[in-house]
Amino acid sequence: MTELLTSAQMRQIEQAAIDSGAVTGLELMERAGAGVVEAILAEWPELGQGAHRAVVLCGPGNNGGDGFVVARLLQERGWDVGVFLYGDAEKLPPDARVNYELWRKMGAVSSWEDLNAEQTTADLFIDAVFGTGLTRPLPEELGRELIMTATPDKTTTKVVAVDMPSGLCADSGKMLGGGGDFSDLVVSFHSAKVGHYLDRSYQRCNSLVVKDIGLDHVFDESQVHLVDQARLSDDSFPGISKRKFDHKYTHGHALILSGGFGKTGAARLAARGALRIGAGLVTLGVPGAAQMEVATRITALMLTRVEDASNLAEVLEDRRLNALCLGPGMGVERARDLVPVALAARHGPRVVLDADALTAYADCPETLFAMLHANCVLTPHGGEFARLFPDIAERLNKEPTRGPAYSKVDATRDAAARAGCVVLFKGPDTVIAHPSGACSINAAVYDREAPWLATAGSGDVLAGFITGLLARGFAPKQAAETGAWLHVEAARSFGPGLVAEDLPEELPKVFRRLGL
Numbered sequence: 001m002t003e004l005l006t007s008a009q010m011r012q013i014e015q016a017a018i019d020s021g022a023v024t025g026l027e028l029m030e031r032a033g034a035g036v037v038e039a040i041l042a043e044w045p046e047l048g049q050g051a052h053r054a055v056v057l058c059g060p061g062n063n064g065g066d067g068f069v070v071a072r073l074l075q076e077r078g079w080d081v082g083v084f085l086y087g088d089a090e091k092l093p094p095d096a097r098v099n100y101e102l103w104r105k106m107g108a109v110s111s112w113e114d115l116n117a118e119q120t121t122a123d124l125f126i127d128a129v130f131g132t133g134l135t136r137p138l139p140e141e142l143g144r145e146l147i148m149t150a151t152p153d154k155t156t157t158k159v160v161a162v163d164m165p166s167g168l169c170a171d172s173g174k175m176l177g178g179g180g181d182f183s184d185l186v187v188s189f190h191s192a193k194v195g196h197y198l199d200r201s202y203q204r205c206n207s208l209v210v211k212d213i214g215l216d217h218v219f220d221e222s223q224v225h226l227v228d229q230a231r232l233s234d235d236s237f238p239g240i241s242k243r244k245f246d247h248k249y250t251h252g253h254a255l256i257l258s259g260g261f262g263k264t265g266a267a268r269l270a271a272r273g274a275l276r277i278g279a280g281l282v283t284l285g286v287p288g289a290a291q292m293e294v295a296t297r298i299t300a301l302m303l304t305r306v307e308d309a310s311n312l313a314e315v316l317e318d319r320r321l322n323a324l325c326l327g328p329g330m331g332v333e334r335a336r337d338l339v340p341v342a343l344a345a346r347h348g349p350r351v352v353l354d355a356d357a358l359t360a361y362a363d364c365p366e367t368l369f370a371m372l373h374a375n376c377v378l379t380p381h382g383g384e385f386a387r388l389f390p391d392i393a394e395r396l397n398k399e400p401t402r403g404p405a406y407s408k409v410d411a412t413r414d415a416a417a418r419a420g421c422v423v424l425f426k427g428p429d430t431v432i433a434h435p436s437g438a439c440s441i442n443a444a445v446y447d448r449e450a451p452w453l454a455t456a457g458s459g460d461v462l463a464g465f466i467t468g469l470l471a472r473g474f475a476p477k478q479a480a481e482t483g484a485w486l487h488v489e490a491a492r493s494f495g496p497g498l499v500a501e502d503l504p505e506e507l508p509k510v511f512r513r514l515g516l
Contacts, residue, residue: 033069035211060087065096067128137177251280252471266329273464327357457500
């Protein structure tokens with residue numbers, strides 16, 4: 001389980017350790033600086049050989065103190081190091097001031113205003129200006145200087161940010177003010193921050209490394225979790241495996257409702273995903289006009305006629321149907337007819353609402369919210385989210401003037417609380433929130449990038465994955481997390497050239513790799 005911290009939570013953990021006497025602030029700063037150097041040499045082993053030049057830009061707080069440590073450690077390795085300070089040395093915090101004085105015994109400190117591209121043509125540029133504590137916009141002139149300085153020659157100069165690229169909010173990943181640099185490597189400490197996986201952050205960073213600085217892990221229910229294999233393997237993956245004496249109904253029966261003639265492809269994608277991920281049976285519910293179209297294109301999937309609301313009510317009398325998916329390719333009129341019946345089913349099957357099932361209530365989202373129950377999962381992309389939660393989306397999309405900025409995590413939590421069910425807000429930084437506030441991020445960024453997921457139908461397959469897991473008996477949030485993680489893993493396993501049909505068929509390879 002990987003916890004992601006806000007800047008306030010990180011400060012609390014550090015202060016608690018210092019107050020306990022377990023460590024001093026200076027010791028933490030020394031460990032942080034050493035961690036940055038270790039990460040640099042691991043990322044670029046060639047920099048561990050011979051003498052190189054580094055430029056370190058230090059800020060007015062403890063992030064700057066980390067920078068002075070990095071400068072000292074690099075110079076001790078024989079590097080030529082230039083150090084520049086943004087701020088007043090007399091106003092540095094105590095620990096940062098100690099490391100400033102230690103560096104002054106080794107070399108000069110110049111004003112940041114003396115930076116220019118000629119001076120900073122170096123093997124390495126260290127951004128230690130503002131870390132996780134930035135709350136105000138990056139000064140415009142500093143932002144311009146960072147851009148010019150950090151990228152004089154991208155073929156030779158590597159840019160490393162300490163904790164966060166300066167100008168990015170550690171809680172939201174949003175840029176506070178203009179400018180800011182692009183980082184080849186970001187080195188954070190103890191735990192990654194929420195903002196590392198949201199918004200602009202992963203767009204401005206090639207790689208993220210987290211270094212241990214000797215702090216205890218403190219679990220807090222308010223912390224956001226990163227969905228990873230370690231988090232899921234304890235209780236999710238064994239639930240996908242099938243035991244020797246199970247039968248198909250042991251693993252649930254999912255119903256996927258389709259649109260009309262010529263519009264059944266999305267539902268078929270979702271149904272195939274539900275079957276591949278482990279649902280015992282999957283039935284497509286289609287209107288009469290589409291029955292022949294669907295019947296000629298399916299084999300392992302089953303078919304039943306669902307013409308209208310009364311047909312659906314009859315089908316749902318079968319208590320073995322324990323998971324439903326509505327939305328992919330349905331059309332908004334059909335969705336308006338069928339969604340209320342699905343949500344009112346007496347035996348309470350778990351329900352995934354996607355695509356048209358969400359858009360159908362764009363003009364009256366409160367009507368939908370009144371029908372939802374705790375066993376629902378909503379899976380909106382950005383446009384659908386804005387239609388259902390326009391005020392929340394407006395706040396999310398507003399340019400921040402101060403930090404911590406309102407984040408995608410905040411927005412998804414607020415949406416889940418309003419809807420009264422799990423909300424999965426899609427994107428490379430997919431956020432999954434429960435009405436209780438429990439929240440996680442499934443990030444297809446850094447070493448999990450899967451840009452080929454941006455293809456028609458991939459969201460339909462994700463809805464099917466979640467539906468299949470619900471049929472297996474997974475709780476809604478667990479199904480959303482596991483389905484989203486496997487969705488990315490299947491895409492990464494297949495690689496470039498992926499189309500949506502490939503995702504379900506790649507799952508067996510993923511399962512074998514996981515040892516299932």
